[in-house]
Amino acid sequence: MASKEQSAFRPAIDVHTHLFPERLAAAIQRSLSNEAGWDFSTPTTPSEIEDVLRAAGITTYVALPYAHKPGVASEMNEWLINQTGSLNRLIPFATVHPDDEDVAPLVREAFEKGARGLKIHCPVQECRPADSRLEPALELAVEYDRPITYHGGTAPMFEDSPYVGVDLFIDLVNSYPELKVCCAHMGAYEVEEFLDLARDNANVYLDTTMAMSASAEETMGFDPSMIADETLVELSESIMYGTDFPNIPYPYRDERAELLARDLPRTAVRDIFYRTAAAYLGLDNRAAPEDS
Ligand SMILES: [Zn+2]
Structure with missing residues (x-):
């Protein structure tokens, strides 16, 4: 990577990664290989991932x-939170399943032990964003001022799922206007619809994960150039790198190559790669740390 690009990118926050115990991580990559025909050259152990x-x-x-x-x-939450003992750049989120018997105590415990937010995967967990079974979790997220990241869109293969899509996400935003949420x-x-929702609601965020990558066409069937530079500038306080x-x-x-190749103003670049995520996560946003 050219040094101009490096200085534009660093320091950066990545709001969307996945760490799992090694056997599970390898199994996930195997199943993605089988389903999507993908080849992976990326590591699966937490320390290699952080490297x-x-x-x-x-x-x-x-x-x-x-x-x-x-x-x-x-158990998953406890494992991930414990990884912060050896991985000093990790911010753990927590998971809960809508059919867990003990949604409220489970989420409260995760927040108390250090989980910074929640992740809900609507199509995999078969729940709408504001599913009534998740109510205790959403109320605790409001109480603790913790954000929730959702897989709430129809990509890459959920267009027939009854659990995703912008209309259901609007229900969530209307029901919990004080909750910080990311799709x-x-x-x-x-x-376009999700960009409008972010435009109208300061608590609605979007992450760039896969959709804005240089390989988005092949991997997701989405063309990132559909999103104009002006839109990224306009919504740089709602869009985070993942x-x-x-x-x-x-x-x-x-x-990040597609984003860095654009001629965006420095302020928008810093927002997308750092400041917006810091605000979403409730980190001290005033001084971005120097890269070490
Ligand atoms: Zn993901």
Whole structure:
């Protein structure tokens, strides 16, 4: 990467990564390979993942767990929170399954132990964003002022899912206007509608994960050039950089190459790669740390 690009990128926050115990991480990559035909050259162990992110200029990254069945969230949360003992750039989020018996105590415990927010994967967990089973979790997120990142869009293969899409996301925003929420992948494939929602609501964020990568066409069937530079500038306080690392079938640098190739003003670049995420996560936003 050219040094001009490096200085534009660093320091950066990546709001969308995935860390799992090693056997599970390898199994996830195997199943993605089978389903999507992807080849991975990315690591699966937490320390190797952090090494790649650090070398890229990431000062802080969010790991998003998700429980695909009831009864496993608590253990996943505890494992991820414990990783902060050895991974000093990690910010853990927590997961909860809508059919968990103990949604409220489970989420409260995760927040008390250090989870910074929640991740809800609507199509995999088969729940709408504001599903009544999740009510205790959403209320606790408001009480603790913790954000929730959703897979709430129809990409890449959920266009027939009854759990995703902008209309259901609007229900969430209307029901919990004080909650900070992020729709991953720019809300693809309803990007225009999600951009409008972010335009109208300061608490609605979008992450760039995969949708704005240099490989978005092949991997997601989305053309990032559909989003004009002016839109990124206008909504730079709502759009945050994320990657899905390590579960991407291309090198880490491809995730930011499309964004860095644009001729965006410095302020918008700093917002997208750092400041907007700092605000979303409730980090001290006044001074971006120097890259080390
Ligand atoms: Zn993801």
